[in-house]
Amino acid sequence: MFKQTLTLLLAGEFICPIRYPDAWRFLEDDTERAEAEAFLARLGRRLARTRQGGAWFAAYQDIGSDERRAIREGFAEIKHNLRLLVNFLVFVMQAQRQDRFLAPGGLIETNRLMAAIDENPNLRVELQSIAALGKGSGADGTLRGTLERLLKRLLDDGYLILANPEREIYEVTGKIEYLQEVVDFLMAHESVKEELDEEDDGAGRQESLL
Amino acid sequence: MSRTDDLVVAYLEALHRHRGLVVAAYHLGRIEATDEAASPRGLQELRRHRALVPLTQDSFRLASSLARHLDEVLQKEQLYAAVGGNVADLAARLPLFIDEAVKAHLEGRTEDLDGYVDGFNNAVFDLADQIGGALQYLRMLADTRFASVRTLAEKQRQNAYYIGRAERIGEALKGLQTGGLMDRIDGEPAAAPLLPAFRGQIWERLPQWRESLLDITEILKAYLYRLREVEPAGRRLRAFNLFLKRNPDYATPDLDTLAELPGFANRAAPLRLRAHPDLLEGATQEALVEVAARLPPSPVPIKRAPKVGTLTPGADGEVRVLELAPRPYQLALSALIGEVTAAGEPLSALAWKRRHPEFSALPDAIWLQCVLYEAGLARRRTGHIRFERLEYPPSHTLSGNIRVHDVLVSRVSA
Numbered sequence: 001m002f003k004q005t006l007t008l009l010l011a012g013e014f015i016c017p018i019r020y021p022d023a024w025r026f027l028e029d030d031t032e033r034a035e036a037e038a039f040l041a042r043l044g045r046r047l048a049r050t051r052q053g054g055a056w057f058a059a060y061q062d063i064g065s066d067e068r069r070a071i072r073e074g075f076a077e078i079k080h081n082l083r084l085l086v087n088f089l090v091f092v093m094q095a096q097r098q099d100r101f102l103a104p105g106g107l108i109e110t111n112r113l114m115a116a117i118d119e120n121p122n123l124r125v126e127l128q129s130i131a132a133l134g135k136g137s138g139a140d141g142t143l144r145g146t147l148e149r150l151l152k153r154l155l156d157d158g159y160l161i162l163a164n165p166e167r168e169i170y171e172v173t174g175k176i177e178y179l180q181e182v183v184d185f186l187m188a189h190e191s192v193k194e195e196l197d198e199e200d201d202g203a204g205r206q207e208s209l210l
Numbered sequence: 211m212s213r214t215d216d217l218v219v220a221y222l223e224a225l226h227r228h229r230g231l232v233v234a235a236y237h238l239g240r241i242e243a244t245d246e247a248a249s250p251r252g253l254q255e256l257r258r259h260r261a262l263v264p265l266t267q268d269s270f271r272l273a274s275s276l277a278r279h280l281d282e283v284l285q286k287e288q289l290y291a292a293v294g295g296n297v298a299d300l301a302a303r304l305p306l307f308i309d310e311a312v313k314a315h316l317e318g319r320t321e322d323l324d325g326y327v328d329g330f331n332n333a334v335f336d337l338a339d340q341i342g343g344a345l346q347y348l349r350m351l352a353d354t355r356f357a358s359v360r361t362l363a364e365k366q367r368q369n370a371y372y373i374g375r376a377e378r379i380g381e382a383l384k385g386l387q388t389g390g391l392m393d394r395i396d397g398e399p400a401a402a403p404l405l406p407a408f409r410g411q412i413w414e415r416l417p418q419w420r421e422s423l424l425d426i427t428e429i430l431k432a433y434l435y436r437l438r439e440v441e442p443a444g445r446r447l448r449a450f451n452l453f454l455k456r457n458p459d460y461a462t463p464d465l466d467t468l469a470e471l472p473g474f475a476n477r478a479a480p481l482r483l484r485a486h487p488d489l490l491e492g493a494t495q496e497a498l499v500e501v502a503a504r505l506p507p508s509p510v511p512i513k514r515a516p517k518v519g520t521l522t523p524g525a526d527g528e529v530r531v532l533e534l535a536p537r538p539y540q541l542a543l544s545a546l547i548g549e550v551t552a553a554g555e556p557l558s559a560l561a562w563k564r565r566h567p568e569f570s571a572l573p574d575a576i577w578l579q580c581v582l583y584e585a586g587l588a589r590r591r592t593g594h595i596r597f598e599r600l601e602y603p604p605s606h607t608l609s610g611n612i613r614v615h616d617v618l619v620s621r622v623s624a
Contacts, residue, residue: 011480012477053432058477060477067478071465075462075465078462079462086450090448093444105355181473181474
């Protein structure tokens with residue numbers, strides 16, 4: 001398991017119990033983890049974990065000019081995808097009528113989500129505006145196609161796995177916690193107040209309904 | 211002891227004979243007397259063995275003890291299972307057996323002593339099984355994160371419940387370790403027969419159980435903490451989404467402007483790993499040959515060399531050379547182009563041809579077609595010439611037909 005786990009870590013993957021259960025179990029073992037850490041250290045990397053503890057990933061041990069450049073590129077990627085990801089995740093939370101964050105292990109059922117979107121004109125408009133942030137609507141131009149394309153985007157980015165292909169049920173992976181950390185940092189940096197905005201959000205939605 | 215006389219064998223055979231009914235009752239939770247598979251004889255036999263108990267007048271369910279046994283064997287997850295529910299009760303029996311065994315020994319009641327020793331041993335085995343099973347079940351729940359319930363609120367409630375159960379088991383284990391049972395058995399010669407079972411089944415396993423329980427409790431508490439964090443995280447995400455909507459031009463800060471890099475940004479960029487087979491390495495040669503043998507053949511373009519002909523000499527032995535003569539329209543076009551170059555006025559292609567009787571065999575329509583074809587080729591030799599079609603008026607605006615009756619050829623002024 002050492003080879004598979006280290007290859008995944010070096011390839012920039014997030015090791016969580018949902019996406020890579022075997023590698024996760026491997027890293028949960030203190031002895032195996034120490035070996036993995038020693039190996040990574042020789043490559044100038046270390047084993048890091050998301051704040052919530054739901055995923056392992058490889059981080060730099062020291063930051064020189066090369067690492068800084070790579071970090072800048074990584075941050076640019078986050079910058080590029082952030083708006084779409086945040087919008088879509090909040091959209092899924094709204095459609096599923098839940099206030100809770102889509103934590104690792106949470107399920108997204110395409111059919112249920114689609115039924116909720118069909119019932120609610122606001123969600124239909126919202127989905128189209130989110131699609132515009134990405135590469136537009138789905139290939140067939142339908143809402144279903146758009147939703148599937150967005151879900152596939154999250155799947156390709158490693159935020160979801162397809163837990164049940166027949167019923168199109170997706171499961172949230174531990175990588176979501178990394179996104180959560182990014183959001184928390186940006187909120188602190190921009191001094192965004194969650195409580196105040198919550199109220200405004202409700203008022204805003206009321207206005208949009210009117 | 212014959213097979214038929216043994217009650218255990220008889221019971222197991224009855225279960226096997228009517229296994230279809232047992233399975234249906236276990237999986238469906240009940241079985242109707244009117245079901246096709248439910249024969250009155252089968253139902254009666256299973257009821258006699260207390261494997262089935264009445265649920266309503268015409269339906270039955272599996273006896274709780276048998277259903278529980280199957281749950282344990284199959285490690286079926288239950289909602290709010292009474293994990294380790296009777297560990298404390300079972301542990302409380304042990305001092306009673308010790309007291310009675312010591313009394314029986316002192317009073318010389320050997321038969322009674324044997325009975326108490328057997329009872330004590332059974333209680334010890336039962337207790338060890340209960341603790342082992344409970345810990346195994348809790349571990350499974352902790353590892354699967356309460357997979358049988360869907361919502362986070364349910365998971366949260368289940369988690370809190372099982373933390374409570376784990377704490378109760380922990381107290382029972384503590385009682386076994388510090389309650390002085392071992393000292394009593396060890397220090398009382400009359401209780402010597404009780405020692406092997408207690409030591410082997412309970413005492414020596416206690417440290418391992420406590421460690422396992424600690425581990426499980428830690429996992430459950432960490433998970434509970436994470437579950438409690440989920441709701442505020444959702445609120446923050448929504449607030450940030452609103453912030454993004456209100457600030458459509460918002461751009462995340464430049465890393466260079468930050469005094470300190472945030473922890474998440476430290477994530478190492480993926481390494482692009484690529485390996486190639488070492489063809490000189492003998493150990494991998496066999497595998498490489500196997501891989502190579504399975505590769506589909508790559509399409510090989512076959513280039514056929516043109517056949518080189520040989521010049522056959524004529525009958526007189528001389529090599530004949532055939533020179534191709536230009537065609538009449540080519541001669542006519544060449545002459546026309548030559549004249550246009552010299553002349554200044556536009557020339558009618560038809561009038562020109564009529565002035566040259568050597569081309570009279572060339573039909574007018576073909577001639578005009580040849581001139582237009584030459585115009586379409588736009589060759590360098592006609593670069594200085596302008597071709598102008600003279601057309602008949604169209605028979606119909608949308609017919610699409612162009613009927614040409616002449617072509618004017620003129621020199622383009624430089």
